[in-house]
Amino acid sequence: MDVELEQRKALIAALGDQFECFEEVPLQHAIFTRRHIRADIIAVPKDERLSSYAFAFEVKLPDRSWDYSRWSNALRQASDYIYGAITPDGPARRYAGRRISAAFMYPSPPLDPEGRLPDKGPYVRPDTSVMVTGVFHMGLHLRVGRAYWEHHKNGQRFRLSLGPNPVWCSQQGFRDQGLNLVAGKRALGSGRIDVSAELDGWGDTLNQQRSQNY
Numbered sequence: 689m690d691v692e693l694e695q696r697k698a699l700i701a702a703l704g705d706q707f708e709c710f711e712e713v714p715l716q717h718a719i720f721t722r723r724h725i726r727a728d729i730i731a732v733p734k735d736e737r738l739s740s741y742a743f744a745f746e747v748k749l750p751d752r753s754w755d756y757s758r759w760s761n762a763l764r765q766a767s768d769y770i771y772g773a774i775t776p777d778g779p780a781r782r783y784a785g786r787r788i789s790a791a792f793m794y795p796s797p798p799l800d801p802e803g804r805l806p807d808k809g810p811y812v813r814p815d816t817s818v819m820v821t822g823v824f825h826m827g828l829h830l831r832v833g834r835a836y837w838e839h840h841k842n843g844q845r846f847r848l849s850l851g852p853n854p855v856w857c858s859q860q861g862f863r864d865q866g867l868n869l870v871a872g873k874r875a876l877g878s879g880r881i882d883v884s885a886e887l888d889g890w891g892d893t894l895n896q897q898r899s900q901n902y
């Protein structure tokens with residue numbers, strides 16, 4: 689029985705027409721290249737500024753019994769997708785070779801850095817909400833974030849965030865800061881590198897083209 693089927697359907701519906709989505713997609717691991725792992729959902733942005741990137745989603749069935757250790761294990765699993773390459777033998781085969789630049793947990797708990805939220809939500813034990821927040825703050829540096837619904841004055845909107853930083857919103861699209869987080873250079877030691885250029889040799893050229901077009 690596929691217990692996560694309805695969750696995956698809900699996630700694909702929430703992402704709407706701004707992404708092309710695929711279920712159960714095999715990826716070649718970025719480091720252990722002889723190993724393949726399977727992402728629950730791969731979402732390819734239709735925004736041309738991210739025309740060579742893809743996101744992975746780890747779909748779970750959390751409840752209020754989940755403490756920080758359950759969330760940290762799930763986040764570790766999602767981090768295995770980062771920089772993995774889509775393989776030519778799955779449902780997203782026409783995007784074979786495209787690498788995963790960020791991964792998101794769905795559903796996700798709220799960030800509660802000071803333990804002051806009156807409603808911790810249905811996905812985290814109230815006594816560990818601060819520690820769970822710490823897990824997702826660390827996830828920012830691994831490029832693993834949250835996918836969640838947010839109440840807004842104009843109704844609900846679906847969001848993707850890395851730590852406290854917004855990446856994408858169903859009402860507004862990608863934020864400039866979010867574009868930099870998922871497609872910009874990342875820290876390596878005390879410096880910064882273009883991951884795509886390092887792994888595939890095309891990242892610098894793509895970034896030059898992007899700067900000319902926008």
